[in-house]
Amino acid sequence: MSGTPVKVIFPSGMLGSGFDAATVPRGIDLGATAIAIDAGSTDSGPFYLGADQAKSARAAIKRDLRLLLTAARGANIPLVVGSCGTSGTDRGVDWAAEIVEEISAEQGLSFTLARVYSEQSADELTAALRAGRIHALPPAGDLDEETLQRCEHIVGLMGAEPMMAALTGGADVVLAGRASDTSMVAALALINELPAGPAWHAAKTVECGDQCTTNPRGGGVLVEIDEHGFTVAPLDPETSCTPASVAAHMLYENANPFRLLEPSGALDTSSATYTALDDRTVRVEGSRFEQAPHRTIKLEGSASTGYETMSFVGIADPAVLADLDRWLARLEEMTARRVYDSLGIDAGQYMIHLRCYGNDAVLGALQRPSEAPREVGVMMRVRAQTQEDATAIAKTANPLLLHLPLDGALHLPSFAFATSPAETDRGATYEFVLNHIIDIDDPLDLFRIKFSEVRHD
Amino acid sequence: MTNPTTPLGEFAEQVRSKNAGPFWITLDIFLRTEDDYEWLRNAGAITAATISALYLVPAEDIQIFEMATLCAIKISFPRPVTAGSLEDRDQHAGQQYLPLAQLEIPVQPVHS
Numbered sequence: 001m002s003g004t005p006v007k008v009i010f011p012s013g014m015l016g017s018g019f020d021a022a023t024v025p026r027g028i029d030l031g032a033t034a035i036a037i038d039a040g041s042t043d044s045g046p047f048y049l050g051a052d053q054a055k056s057a058r059a060a061i062k063r064d065l066r067l068l069l070t071a072a073r074g075a076n077i078p079l080v081v082g083s084c085g086t087s088g089t090d091r092g093v094d095w096a097a098e099i100v101e102e103i104s105a106e107q108g109l110s111f112t113l114a115r116v117y118s119e120q121s122a123d124e125l126t127a128a129l130r131a132g133r134i135h136a137l138p139p140a141g142d143l144d145e146e147t148l149q150r151c152e153h154i155v156g157l158m159g160a161e162p163m164m165a166a167l168t169g170g171a172d173v174v175l176a177g178r179a180s181d182t183s184m185v186a187a188l189a190l191i192n193e194l195p196a197g198p199a200w201h202a203a204k205t206v207e208c209g210d211q212c213t214t215n216p217r218g219g220g221v222l223v224e225i226d227e228h229g230f231t232v233a234p235l236d237p238e239t240s241c242t243p244a245s246v247a248a249h250m251l252y253e254n255a256n257p258f259r260l261l262e263p264s265g266a267l268d269t270s271s272a273t274y275t276a277l278d279d280r281t282v283r284v285e286g287s288r289f290e291q292a293p294h295r296t297i298k299l300e301g302s303a304s305t306g307y308e309t310m311s312f313v314g315i316a317d318p319a320v321l322a323d324l325d326r327w328l329a330r331l332e333e334m335t336a337r338r339v340y341d342s343l344g345i346d347a348g349q350y351m352i353h354l355r356c357y358g359n360d361a362v363l364g365a366l367q368r369p370s371e372a373p374r375e376v377g378v379m380m381r382v383r384a385q386t387q388e389d390a391t392a393i394a395k396t397a398n399p400l401l402l403h404l405p406l407d408g409a410l411h412l413p414s415f416a417f418a419t420s421p422a423e424t425d426r427g428a429t430y431e432f433v434l435n436h437i438i439d440i441d442d443p444l445d446l447f448r449i450k451f452s453e454v455r456h457d
Numbered sequence: 458m459t460n461p462t463t464p465l466g467e468f469a470e471q472v473r474s475k476n477a478g479p480f481w482i483t484l485d486i487f488l489r490t491e492d493d494y495e496w497l498r499n500a501g502a503i504t505a506a507t508i509s510a511l512y513l514v515p516a517e518d519i520q521i522f523e524m525a526t527l528c529a530i531k532i533s534f535p536r537p538v539t540a541g542s543l544e545d546r547d548q549h550a551g552q553q554y555l556p557l558a559q560l561e562i563p564v565q566p567v568h569s
Contacts, residue, residue, distance in 0.1 A: 042478065042479050042540075043476055043479075043540075043548075043549055044541075044548065044549075045479075045540060045541030045548050046479070046539075046540075046541045046542075047541065137480075138535065139480060139518065139535035140480065244527065247526065247527050248487070248527060248529070251483075251485050251524075251527075251529065251531055252475070253475050253476060253477050253478075253483070254477055254483065255477040255478075255481045255483050255520065255533035256520070256522065256533070257522050257524055257529075257531050258522065305542075305543070308543075351543060353543050353544060355546060361546060362546055362547055362552045363546070363547075363552065363553070363555060363556065364546050365513060366511070366512060366513065366553075366555075366556045368559065381543060383543055429543075430541075431539060431541065431542050432479045432480070432539055432540070432541065435478075435479075435480045
């Protein structure tokens with residue numbers, strides 16, 4: 001295996017987001033040696049890890065997995081899926097395995113499956129914290145034990161090694177818990193003892209599928225990694241990789257465009273060269289990887305913040321819109337008073353966040369001053385310790401959102417509720433509270449691999 | 458007489474923003490030509506001080522990267538509020554490029 005090039009199909013940036021069904025057969029025809037895909041992210045917020053739910057619909061995941069699984073088994077090449085279930089919890093991995101089992105039964109597939117679990121226990125991390133093995137990443141401060149205990153779920157962001165162990169252990173299909181976006185492709189290259197610079201840089205380049213092409217529209221890419229560099233081209237014949245489109249992807253969702261931190265070290269692309277081989281294929285060489293002196297694993301944790309109810313009311317009344325800040329201040333003040341009078345709930349026990357869509361909802365204080373808007377949608381988010389309280393507070397605010405006049409107005413206005421009921425319970429809400437790394441001695445520390453045989457001949 | 462200016466969003470090919478994880482925001486400016494890239498670098502418009510004023514974040518937290526080969530400038534700083542928290546107005550930070558795109562920069566003199 002030493003130094004043998006790998007050719008990996010990366011069909012899209014996210015399992016379940018859909019991709020052109022012709023993508024994978026094209027890659028197989030071009031001699032692909034593996035398929036990899038990412039099924040998760042923290043980008044859609046803390047809910048998915050906190051509530052342990054997937055962002056994508058089960059049917060959409062199953063559709064994508066069916067195409068990948070049947071193609072991989074048909075060509076007898078490995079399939080590696082990272083961050084199963086969006087957040088990579090243990091249940092997310094088992095959920096993906098259940099879908100894989102269903103498809104295999106329907107298609108008559110047999111293979112060795114590996115599940116790589118990445119969920120962490122707060123108690124074990126508390127012991128590590130006491131031992132001085134957990135450190136903050138900027139801008140986070142030092143971690144305290146209470147924050148760990150508040151987390152509903154904590155996952156460790158694995159690098160390539162746990163997936164490499166699964167593959168060398170005989171897995172045809174790897175379903176991994178939380179894994180860095182790059183780790184699946186890197187693992188496939190590193191098990192062939194290919195150099196880490198090209199392996200990680202190629203992996204970063206294709207982590208969002210055809211995002212590294214000139215016309216991303218869901219066709220996936222094929223990347224070949226060898227001892228000197230990597231070569232990348234789209235699987236959609238209508239789009240291209242150019243030196244600029246490939247180099248620009250190092251900027252995407254990455255704070256530092258020249259360095260990408262991984263558990264085992266840092267990718268350094270400052271000396272990389274990007275060359276067009278033809279009008280749609282790019283060759284990259286000169287990428288380096290600096291092994292870290294000691295390994296660390298990044299932790300992600302999501303803690304409960306209570307329960308929310310949301311109301312939404314539209315205002316077109318020019319007089320109110322001309323004096324919107326004063327109206328909002330009055331709304332907050334009157335709501336607090338009525339919530340205390342009617343419900344006996346003190347202002348310190350809940351939070352209300354108001355934002356005006358059509359005015360400054362998206363940019364807030366960064367928005368430029370402007371003329372009065374034509375219409376705004378006032379979104380009220382109420383957060384309390386129980387759903388019952390959040391709902392009651394929103395219901396108490398309802399008559400104010402409907403009828404609150406400007407101070408001194410002659411007539412009682414009625415504003416435009418968007419829905420009946422005007423309130424929507426949002427259920428439990430969460431926040432990301434960990435931005436920390438833990439020191440590990442062995443790359444497989446914190447992760448657990450479980451092999452099983454799927455047999456449906 | 459004041460010197461003419463133009464919004465950076467019109468001068469550049471693209472100005473964009475996105476999360477770099479839930480705790481950081483990153484802004485990218487792509488220029489059309491090496492000339493434009495050098496002009497913007499030398500105009501002194503993209504500094505920790507100007508970004509601090511636009512985004513109401515401490516200047517010492519702001520990182521600026523220049524990528525000559527791509528004719529691009531990248532700016533990263535910690536998110537004032539964590540992605541997905543109650544006060545967060547933009548889950549993916551995809552609209553936060555606007556203050557930067559609206560920044561007025563000096564117009565490059567036309568060569569005769």
